[in-house]
Amino acid sequence: MKFLKGKKLVNxxxxxxMMTLLFTGCASxxxxxxxxxxxxxxxxxxxxAFVEITGILEKSDDGxxxxxxxxxxxxxxxxxxxxxxxxxxxxxxxxxxxxxLKDSVKAIKIDGVEPTAENIKSGDYKIQRPxxxxxxxxxSEGILDFLKFIESDEGQKIVEEExxxxxxxxxxxxxxxxxxxxxxxxxxxxxxxxxxxxEAYVKYNPNFxxxxxxxxxxxxxxxxxxxxxxxxxVSRELKDSEKDLQSKVIARDGIVVIGNLESPVEDLTLEExxxxxxxxxxxxx
Numbered sequence: 001m002k003f004l005k006g007k008k009l010v011n012x013x014x015x016x017x018m019m020t021l022l023f024t025g026c027a028s029x030x031x032x033x034x035x036x037x038x039x040x041x042x043x044x045x046x047x048x049a050f051v052e053i054t055g056i057l058e059k060s061d062d063g064x065x066x067x068x069x070x071x072x073x074x075x076x077x078x079x080x081x082x083x084x085x086x087x088x089x090x091x092x093x094x095x096x097x098x099x100x101l102k103d104s105v106k107a108i109k110i111d112g113v114e115p116t117a118e119n120i121k122s123g124d125y126k127i128q129r130p131x132x133x134x135x136x137x138x139x140s141e142g143i144l145d146f147l148k149f150i151e152s153d154e155g156q157k158i159v160e161e162e163x164x165x166x167x168x169x170x171x172x173x174x175x176x177x178x179x180x181x182x183x184x185x186x187x188x189x190x191x192x193x194x195x196x197x198x199e200a201y202v203k204y205n206p207n208f209x210x211x212x213x214x215x216x217x218x219x220x221x222x223x224x225x226x227x228x229x230x231x232x233x234v235s236r237e238l239k240d241s242e243k244d245l246q247s248k249v250i251a252r253d254g255i256v257v258i259g260n261l262e263s264p265v266e267d268l269t270l271e272e273x274x275x276x277x278x279x280x281x282x283x284x285x
Contacts, residue, residue: 041075130237
């Protein structure tokens with residue numbers, strides 16, 4: 001009996017030891033696990049800015065560009081889908097607009113710098129881009145008045161309240177009794193901010209109506225060119241081929257590298273980010 005009791009005691013101690021190792025591993029994260037890369041679709045302004053800033057976009061001497069994002073990456077078509085994918089997978093990594101960041105995922109520091117409005121304004125946080133609006137030359141007075149509101153003190157205050165960086169020193173806005181109906185199309189990153197701006201504008205001009213479409217930056221530019229939208233939203237620098245349109249920068253935004261709440265990763269260098277998203281680095285080790 002004493003032998004059996006001793007054997008039972010040994011077994012219990014072994015179980016406890018195994019459980020301790022298991023929980024320790026869970027707490028620290030499995031660094032040998034494969035990294036699941038989540039990226040945006042081609043044509044996304046967020047992707048275009050992200051791959052250029054991080055060096056994932058390769059440029060040859062003759063000007064040819066190649067996006068080296070890993071072919072193994074999972075492609076999502078909007079910001080919410082990226083957050084959902086990362087939030088449901090402890091080994092996933094992705095990127096989104098700072099203004100869209102929610103507590104369902106965590107922001108990863110880049111070179112020790114947190115993605116905050118202050119660090120973007122100072123230039124310390126390197127992954128940042130402009131929010132542009134584009135429109136045809138000869139735009140109506142109603143369209144120009146709406147853009148005037150966005151650049152005003154009232155409009156830029158909303159930009160700041162929504163977590164973005166104001167780009168202009170505005171002046172006070174005066175209502176114009178604008179009764180136009182316009183379509184605004186483009187970047188899924190700019191859309192939430194634009195919705196807040198349009199809602200506020202309607203309070204000054206109750207007869208103004210708008211149709212807001214989240215279609216992606218490149219699609220927004222095309223819509224503005226074709227005339228199916230009066231204003232296009234673009235969450236990146238404009239390409240040379242797009243500069244035949246009029247444009248304004250309405251805000252600046254950070255692109256946040258995000259991880260799962262259970263991920264052990266807190267900080268990455270810009271080079272490490274590049275290696276992960278190109279597929280050169282495939283585990284957290």
